Amino acid sequence: MVILGIESTCDETAAALVEDGRLLKSNVISTSVKEQALYGGVVPEIASRRHCEYISATVDKALADAGYTIDQVDAVAVTFAPGLIGAVLVGVNFAKGLAYSAGKPLVPVHHLRGHIAALYLTHPELKPPFLCLVASGGHSHIVQVEDYTQFHVLGRTVDDAAGEAFDKVARTLGLPYPGGPSIAAAAKTGDPHAYRLPVPHVEGKYNVSFSGLKTAVLNEVNQARMKGLEINVPDLAASFQERIDGILAEKLLLAAADTGAQQVCLAGGVAANGRLRQLVNDGAQKLGAQVFLPQLKFCGDNGAMIASQGYYEYIAGHTAGLDLNGLPTLPIDSPYFFEKK
Numbered sequence: 491m492v493i494l495g496i497e498s499t500c501d502e503t504a505a506a507l508v509e510d511g512r513l514l515k516s517n518v519i520s521t522s523v524k525e526q527a528l529y530g531g532v533v534p535e536i537a538s539r540r541h542c543e544y545i546s547a548t549v550d551k552a553l554a555d556a557g558y559t560i561d562q563v564d565a566v567a568v569t570f571a572p573g574l575i576g577a578v579l580v581g582v583n584f585a586k587g588l589a590y591s592a593g594k595p596l597v598p599v600h601h602l603r604g605h606i607a608a609l610y611l612t613h614p615e616l617k618p619p620f621l622c623l624v625a626s627g628g629h630s631h632i633v634q635v636e637d638y639t640q641f642h643v644l645g646r647t648v649d650d651a652a653g654e655a656f657d658k659v660a661r662t663l664g665l666p667y668p669g670g671p672s673i674a675a676a677a678k679t680g681d682p683h684a685y686r687l688p689v690p691h692v693e694g695k696y697n698v699s700f701s702g703l704k705t706a707v708l709n710e711v712n713q714a715r716m717k718g719l720e721i722n723v724p725d726l727a728a729s730f731q732e733r734i735d736g737i738l739a740e741k742l743l744l745a746a747a748d749t750g751a752q753q754v755c756l757a758g759g760v761a762a763n764g765r766l767r768q769l770v771n772d773g774a775q776k777l778g779a780q781v782f783l784p785q786l787k788f789c790g791d792n793g794a795m796i797a798s799q800g801y802y803e804y805i806a807g808h809t810a811g812l813d814l815n816g817l818p819t820l821p822i823d824s825p826y827f828f829e830k831k
């Protein structure tokens with residue numbers, strides 16, 4: 491079964507064809523990230539406009555690269571939540587029109603479920619149950635993936651998402667958007683123990699909090715400025731990365747130990763972070779759990795992850811009608827409320 495996946499929740503307009511949830515046939519990403527970088531972050535209005543301009547050609551190319559016509563596709567899957575609503579609606583409406591005109595089922599996909607499905611594209615042998623840290627620009631969740639369409643959230647951020655913290659700290663340090671890759675690059679030549687940054691206290695055993703950490707970096711920069719001192723950007727970037735990755739890995743591994751997870755995974759844009767991958771890898775091995783990490787090309791937003799999860803939603807009967815709407819927020823574990831068609 492071949493699914494066309496469409497993604498447009500942030501600044502990537504993406505489409506891909508995937509067979510049976512695992513086999514990649516094409517993967518096309520058009521992005522407005524360079525334009526967004528001029529503003530230091532995603533401007534929702536610009537994202538929506540670029541999605542409108544890019545989406546038709548992006549989907550056409552995904553079909554052409556795979557050597558498929560829309561008639562040969564089994565279903566059209568689209569991210570309908572959560573995300574920047576103007577951006578989400580472009581993908582949802584395009585997918586609705588396409589599914590209707592081609593007479594194909596329409597499959598709504600939750601963005602974070604999609605990020606998790608990126609693991610199936612990288613590791614054909616991986617099957618639920620597994621424990622996964624999903625860390626992106628908008629979310630940081632520790633999730634028990636009980637089955638392909640069944641999720642249980644153990645912990646989450648109580649304020650900023652991990653990616654958001656990377657982006658904001660990068661901005662404070664004068665590094666370009668997106669912040670994650672900029673901080674990782676700057677940190678390469680820095681000393682991770684040069685600056686002492688706090689470990690935030692947070693209610694809830696598996697919850698995380700990054701707002702205090704972000705403020706601590708801001709305070710270092712402001713204090714240095716007031717004293718007329720230079721900030722060592724690589725050192726502060728490395729110290730921040732070490733702290734945030736340490737917190738994320740520690741919480742994930744604590745949850746893994748407590749639940750006796752045999753398989754531990756990372757997903758989402760922040761899963762591309764080399765130091766985080768290393769910490770999780772080392773820690774999980776000590777626990778005797780297997781580690782699964784997504785290929786770097788599947789960490790950020792893409793259509794393949796939506797096509798992959800779309801397959802599992804489709805075979806679970808989760809299709810929608812033309813009344814499908816986009817949603818800016820929706821918990822990953824909320825039951826799908828669509829009529830079975």
Ligand code: KG4
Pocket residue numbers: 500605625626627628629652653654656657668669670671674758759760761762763764789790791
């Ligand atoms: O999943 P994603 O592509 O989009 C959302 O769903 O938000 O995640 C984007 C986030 C951004 O905040 C970006 O700075 C972060 O992922 N990111 C990274 C790295 N690459 C991207 N964070 C840390 N290290 C990286 N190498």
Ligand code: ZN
Pocket residue numbers: 601605626627758759790791
């Ligand atoms: Zn994402």
